[in-house]
Amino acid sequence: MTARIALIGNPNSGKTTMFNKLTGSSQRVGNWPGVTVERKEGWLKNKEDIMVVDLPGIYSLSPYSPEEIVSRDFLLNSRPDAVINIVDASNLERNLYLTTQIIEIGIPTVIALNMMDVVSKQGYKINVGKLSEALGCTIVETAALKGDGIEELTEAVVSTIGAKGSGGLTFSRTMEEYVSRMEEAIHGKVPEETVRWYALKLLERDEKAKKDIDPDVWDKTETIVSSMEERKDNDADGIVAEERYSQIGKIINDTVDKGNVKREETRSDRIDRVVTSRWLGIPVFIMIMFAIYFVAIETIGGWGTDMLNDYIGNTLMPAAEKWLTDANAADWMVGLVVNGIIAGVGAVIGFLPQMAVLFLILVLLEECGYMSRVAFIMDHVFRKFGLSGKSFISVLVGMGCGVPGIMSSRSIEGKAERRITAMTVTFIPCSAKLPVIALIAGALFGQSAFVAISVYAFGIISILSSGIILKKWKSLSGTPSPFIMELPPYHVPHMLSVVRSTLERAWSFVKMAGTFVLLACVAVWLLSSFDWGFRMVDAGDSMLADIGNVLRYVFVPLGFGDDWQFATATMTGLAAKENIVGTMGVLFSSGGVGGEGLWNIVGSMLTQAGGYSFLLFNMMCAPCFAAIGAMRAELGSWKDTGKAVLYQCTLAYTLSLVVYQFATIFFGNGPEWWLILAIAALATSIYIIVSKKPFGFLRRGQDA
Amino acid sequence: MLNAATLLVGLAVLAVVILASYSVYKTIRGGGCGSCSECPKGKGRQTCDRCPKNER
Numbered sequence: 001m002t003a004r005i006a007l008i009g010n011p012n013s014g015k016t017t018m019f020n021k022l023t024g025s026s027q028r029v030g031n032w033p034g035v036t037v038e039r040k041e042g043w044l045k046n047k048e049d050i051m052v053v054d055l056p057g058i059y060s061l062s063p064y065s066p067e068e069i070v071s072r073d074f075l076l077n078s079r080p081d082a083v084i085n086i087v088d089a090s091n092l093e094r095n096l097y098l099t100t101q102i103i104e105i106g107i108p109t110v111i112a113l114n115m116m117d118v119v120s121k122q123g124y125k126i127n128v129g130k131l132s133e134a135l136g137c138t139i140v141e142t143a144a145l146k147g148d149g150i151e152e153l154t155e156a157v158v159s160t161i162g163a164k165g166s167g168g169l170t171f172s173r174t175m176e177e178y179v180s181r182m183e184e185a186i187h188g189k190v191p192e193e194t195v196r197w198y199a200l201k202l203l204e205r206d207e208k209a210k211k212d213i214d215p216d217v218w219d220k221t222e223t224i225v226s227s228m229e230e231r232k233d234n235d236a237d238g239i240v241a242e243e244r245y246s247q248i249g250k251i252i253n254d255t256v257d258k259g260n261v262k263r264e265e266t267r268s269d270r271i272d273r274v275v276t277s278r279w280l281g282i283p284v285f286i287m288i289m290f291a292i293y294f295v296a297i298e299t300i301g302g303w304g305t306d307m308l309n310d311y312i313g314n315t316l317m318p319a320a321e322k323w324l325t326d327a328n329a330a331d332w333m334v335g336l337v338v339n340g341i342i343a344g345v346g347a348v349i350g351f352l353p354q355m356a357v358l359f360l361i362l363v364l365l366e367e368c369g370y371m372s373r374v375a376f377i378m379d380h381v382f383r384k385f386g387l388s389g390k391s392f393i394s395v396l397v398g399m400g401c402g403v404p405g406i407m408s409s410r411s412i413e414g415k416a417e418r419r420i421t422a423m424t425v426t427f428i429p430c431s432a433k434l435p436v437i438a439l440i441a442g443a444l445f446g447q448s449a450f451v452a453i454s455v456y457a458f459g460i461i462s463i464l465s466s467g468i469i470l471k472k473w474k475s476l477s478g479t480p481s482p483f484i485m486e487l488p489p490y491h492v493p494h495m496l497s498v499v500r501s502t503l504e505r506a507w508s509f510v511k512m513a514g515t516f517v518l519l520a521c522v523a524v525w526l527l528s529s530f531d532w533g534f535r536m537v538d539a540g541d542s543m544l545a546d547i548g549n550v551l552r553y554v555f556v557p558l559g560f561g562d563d564w565q566f567a568t569a570t571m572t573g574l575a576a577k578e579n580i581v582g583t584m585g586v587l588f589s590s591g592g593v594g595g596e597g598l599w600n601i602v603g604s605m606l607t608q609a610g611g612y613s614f615l616l617f618n619m620m621c622a623p624c625f626a627a628i629g630a631m632r633a634e635l636g637s638w639k640d641t642g643k644a645v646l647y648q649c650t651l652a653y654t655l656s657l658v659v660y661q662f663a664t665i666f667f668g669n670g671p672e673w674w675l676i677l678a679i680a681a682l683a684t685s686i687y688i689i690v691s692k693k694p695f696g697f698l699r700r701g702q703d704a
Numbered sequence: 705m706l707n708a709a710t711l712l713v714g715l716a717v718l719a720v721v722i723l724a725s726y727s728v729y730k731t732i733r734g735g736g737c738g739s740c741s742e743c744p745k746g747k748g749r750q751t752c753d754r755c756p757k758n759e760r
Contacts, residue, residue: 324709324713327709327713328707328709328710329707329709329710329713330707330710333709333710333713333714333717336717337713337717341717341720511727514724514727515724515727515728516724516728518720518721518724519721519724519725519728522717522721
């Protein structure tokens with residue numbers, strides 16, 4: 001028979017790391033809250049009949065956030081056979097607030113006292129035996145990151161299955177009186193083992209708990225709560241929280257020996273004084289980002305990419321061509337393999353060294369704890385634009401891939417903020433867009449890291465401006481969510497975890513090139529090699545050229561509509577953004593694959609302003625199909641998803657138009673007629689941002 | 705007429721295209737979107753809580 005164990009704890013208590021250790025899986029671990037949005041399941045290592053369910057990190061079992069609701073519903077309705085409560089020993093008081101609520105549900109609970117290594121470093125001592133006695137649960141000391149105590153924890157939880165729950169804390173005499181009265185009032189209305197939990201929740205005036213019981217007793221429960229509030233002269237939830245913290249305080253006094261340890265400024269505190277400072281935080285972040293792209297794009301990663309491109313273009317392609325020609329294969333077959341598959345896939349794979357270096361540095365920054373600081377710093381900025389640090393966490397996740405970035409928006413409490421985040425998170429370049437940035441930087445800007453930094457800056461500016469613009473739409477107005485986040489101490493990243501995360505991301509990139517991009521390259525080669533009568537022709541007379549020649553007029557005001565190739569590359573990018581580079585690899589394969597061959601051709605066909613405009617449009621416009629699907633899941637309807645995609649494309653078009661048209665005045669051949677359109681678009685954008693009710697004339701639309 | 709080399713290379717390309725298509729199909733069918741770099745080994749909804757195929 002299968003048993004189920006729930007894994008539950010505060011955000012950032014090391015829960016996902018523990019899940020990975022217990023099950024041997026490799027779920028993504030983040031150094032910020034919200035990595036686990038829904039529950040996930042795995043089998044206990046070496047005990048294949050026991051399932052471990054990882055629940056989202058929460059601070060209490062109150063139904064305030066989606067994560068709290070998911071965890072609470074699972075514990076109450078699915079009633080697992082046992083619970084492992086991960087407690088961050090270095091933040092015992094706050095963590096026990098959740099523990100006391102879990103044990104009240106009556107499910108046998110084992111506490112994993114995690115991060116004991118940090119407690120030892122701080123010089124504290126915890127009397128684990130006494131703590132176990134006070135809470136009525138088995139406690140196992142663990143350090144999940146190092147793998148300490150995992151076996152003991154597994155044994156403890158297996159032996160707990162089938163045992164009786166502890167029942168929870170005993171509160172003050174007055175409080176216990178009210179609990180007893182409430183228990184009496186709801187007796188028989190809820191399962192016997194959860195009576196105490198429900199009694200306490202009803203004393204807190206928990207509306208969700210109230211809905212679970214028979215409405216006939218609502219009057220009775222309300223009378224008890226009102227009388228308690230009157231006697232204690234406080235709000236119901238405040239009274240219960242105070243009682244809880246008072247009991248927790250007593251337990252901590254009895255079990256934690258703080259010795260003569262004085263709170264001294266740690267190394268983390270000293271670093272944070274600079275890194276999270278009001279004035280230096282953002283400049284330091286920009287400098288770090290610049291350094292990352294300097295190393296990944298311009299120097300170390302760039303050198304690797306140059307070498308790989310040289311190999312593909314100068315060795316692999318000629319060798320394949322010679323081998324196929326010597327074997328007497330037909331010319332079209334040589335073209336398909338060399339100029340279609342190798343040139344297209346090679347153009348994308350050529351960027352692997354740059355991507356790998358970038359992934360490595362980003363993983364290091366996540367693991368050491370810096371990225372959590374960035375979310376904290378950006379909370380101040382985002383809040384001014386109606387968003388919050390929670391939105392920025394989605395942006396951080398979205399830097400890897402837009403899909404999880406969009407999905408992570410579901411941890412945001414405010415509906416309006418959640419929807420705006422889901423609609424705008426793809427403005428930040430994901431890893432699939434990086435090869436496009438590297439291509440334009442290489443072809444037109446001497447591989448400058450400033451290109452990448454400026455695109456990220458435009459991404460952030462677009463998200464913030466959208467915060468202002470979209471909030472003016474009635475259905476998207478609302479206040480930003482509260483943002484509570486712990487800043488974990490800086491620590492040396494766990495190398496195995498860093499290597500594994502980097503390799504996983506790099507492998508995803510290779511897999512994408514070998515599947516989606518390969519198929520797209522074959523399709524692009526076929527469409528660019530045959531006409532509508534299926535006769536082999538030059539690319540300029542092909543089906544793709546005909547399609548591109550219609551589409552390209554849309555992009556003339558943006559500076560990349562003179563040649564059909566850029567219009568078709570933009571279109572293929574809708575399936576997956578890597579296809580943009582793959583398509584160019586196929587269409588420009590006569591100049592040699594990737595690297596300088598491709599860069600020279602792109603550089604000769606676009607001006608710097610046109611190239612940058614092409615880059616901006618492709619970064620900001622509709623994301624790939626997968627991300628659009630994820631948006632549909634979050635926004636709940638295709639109609640709203642359509643509106644979101646339309647908004648993204650309009651913003652991308654406006655931004656590229658304005659940037660290109662103004663850039664041609666300063667760096668190009670002087671103004672074009674389209675400048676009038678750019679000025680009108682800019683004026684309209686400013687009006688929408690500044691005006692209080694810019695959509696007043698669309699009242700019907702707003703009310704929809 | 706196709707000569708032997710063209711035929712053999714053509715079959716090899718066809719095999720690669722079928723394998724790539726199958727891989728894409730499997731990733732999408734399995735629950736993953738296929739282009740999500742966070743999708744653990746393409747297992748999608750079975751293990752990934754961020755997978756768009758997950759029920760809300």
